[in-house]
Amino acid sequence: MRYLFLLLIPYFFIFSCTKSEDFAKQRRTMVERQIVWRGITDKNILEAMLTVPREEFVLPQYKSKAYADLEVPIGFEQTLDRPYEDAFIIQSLKPAPTDRVLEVGTGAGYLASLLSRIVSEVYTIEIIPEIAQNARQRLSKLGYSNIFVKTGDGFLGWPEHAPFNGIVLTCSPPEIPKPLIEQLAEGGRMIVPLGGKKKFQELLLYTKKNGKLKGPLRLAPVTFVPMKGKVLEKNNN
Numbered sequence: 001m002r003y004l005f006l007l008l009i010p011y012f013f014i015f016s017c018t019k020s021e022d023f024a025k026q027r028r029t030m031v032e033r034q035i036v037w038r039g040i041t042d043k044n045i046l047e048a049m050l051t052v053p054r055e056e057f058v059l060p061q062y063k064s065k066a067y068a069d070l071e072v073p074i075g076f077e078q079t080l081d082r083p084y085e086d087a088f089i090i091q092s093l094k095p096a097p098t099d100r101v102l103e104v105g106t107g108a109g110y111l112a113s114l115l116s117r118i119v120s121e122v123y124t125i126e127i128i129p130e131i132a133q134n135a136r137q138r139l140s141k142l143g144y145s146n147i148f149v150k151t152g153d154g155f156l157g158w159p160e161h162a163p164f165n166g167i168v169l170t171c172s173p174p175e176i177p178k179p180l181i182e183q184l185a186e187g188g189r190m191i192v193p194l195g196g197k198k199k200f201q202e203l204l205l206y207t208k209k210n211g212k213l214k215g216p217l218r219l220a221p222v223t224f225v226p227m228k229g230k231v232l233e234k235n236n237n
Contacts, residue, residue, distance in 0.1 A: 023067075026066070027050055027054070027067060029067065030069075030083055031046055034069050034083050034084050035049060035084060035087045038084055040084075040087050040088065040091055044095075044117075044118045045087055045091060045114075048090075048115075048117035048118055049083065049086075049087060052110065052113045052117065053142070054067060054110060055067075056138060056141075057074060057080055057108040057109060057110040057113075057138070058073065058074055058080055059072075059073050059074060059075055066080075074107060074108040075131075075134075076128060078107055078225065080110055081110075081111070081170075085222075086110065086111050086114055087114075088219075088220070089168060090114060092189075092191055093166045093168060093191055094189060095166055096119070098120050099119040099165035100120060100121045100123070100161065100163075100164050100165055101115050101119050101121070101164060101166040101168065102122075102124070102157060102158060102161075102164040103115070103124040103125070103167075103168045103169075103170065104124075104154030104157075104167070104180070104227075105124075105125070105126065105169060105170035105171040105225075105227075106125065106131065106135045107131065108131075108135060108138070109135035109138055109147070109149070111168070112135075112147050112149075113147065115168075116144050116146050116147045119165075119166075120146065121148070121161075122146060122147045122148070123148050123158050123161050123164070124147060124148070124149055125152055125153075125154040125158060126151060126152075126154075127154060127228050127229050129151050133151070135149055148161075153228075153229035154169070154171070154177075154180075155173075155179065155180075155229050155231045156177075156179050156230065157179045157182075157183045159179070159183060162185075163183055163185035163186075164188060165185050165188045165189075166189050167180055167183070167184050167189075167191070167192075168190075168192075169190075169192040169193060169224075169227070170193075170224060171224055171225050171227040171228070172193040172194065172195050172196055172201045172222075172224040172225065172226050173194065173196055173226075173231045174197070174227075174231065174232075175196075175231075176192055176206075176213070177230075181208070181212075184208045187208060188208050189205060189206070190205070190206045190207075190208070190213065191204070191205055191206075191219070192206070194216075196226050197226045200221055200223055201223065201224055202220075203218075203219040203220045203221070204217065204218060205217040205219055
C-alpha cells in the first residue's frame with residue numbers, strides 16, 4: 001500500500017502542475033484577446049490580470065469557464081463580471097500605487113484582488129454575511145494581505161479609513177449615498193452604476209472638486225444587482 005501511494009504522488013503532482021499551467025495559459029489568452037484587443041494597455045492592469053487566479057473566484061463546476069468572455073456564477077445568485085468589465089472599471093478609476101480604494105459590493109473578491117495588485121490598500125464591504133466570509137477566507141488563502149473585508153451596509157462606507165482616493169460600487173443604488181461622497185478624497189474618483197432596480201443602469205464616473213462631485217462622465221450602459229440596505233429607506237440621511 002505504501003508503495004502504491006508513492007507511485008501516485010508524481011501523478012497528482014504532474015496533474016496539479018498541468019492544471020495550473022493550463023489556467024496560466026488561459027489568463028494570457030484572456031488578456032491578449034479580451035483586454036488588450038479592446039484597447040486597454042495599462043501595464044499595471046495587465047499584470048494584475050495575469051497574476052490573479054480568476055478560477056479561484058468561481059464555483060468549482062465553472063472553473064473551466066473562468067476566463068471566458070462572459071459572466072460566471074459565484075453562488076448566492078451572483079456572478080463574476082466579464083474580465084473586460086473589471087479592467088475597464090480599473091482603467092476609469094486611474095488608480096495610483098499609493099492610493100487607498102473603497103469597494104462597495106465585495107462579491108467573490110476578484111475586483112478587490114485586481115485592485116490590490118495596483119494600489120496600496122483596498123477596503124471592501126459586503127452586506128451578505130456568507131458572501132463576505134467566503135471572500136475573506138479566499139483572500140486570506142491567496143495571501144492578499146492589503147485587502148480588508150467588512151461585513152456591513154456599503155451605504156455607510158468605512159469612515160474609519162477615509163478619505164479614499166477612489167470608490168467603486170459594484171451594486172446599483174438609485175442615488176449616490178451621501179456618506180460615500182463625504183469619504184471620497186479631494187480629487188478622488190468614484191465609479192457607480194446608477195439606476196437601482198431599473199432593468200438597465202448607467203456606469204458613471206464622478207470626480208470630487210471643492211468638496212463636491214463633478215460630472216458625471218457617462219461610461220457605459222450596464223446591469224448590476226441593486227444595492228441593498230439603508231439606501232432603500234425613504235429617509236436615509
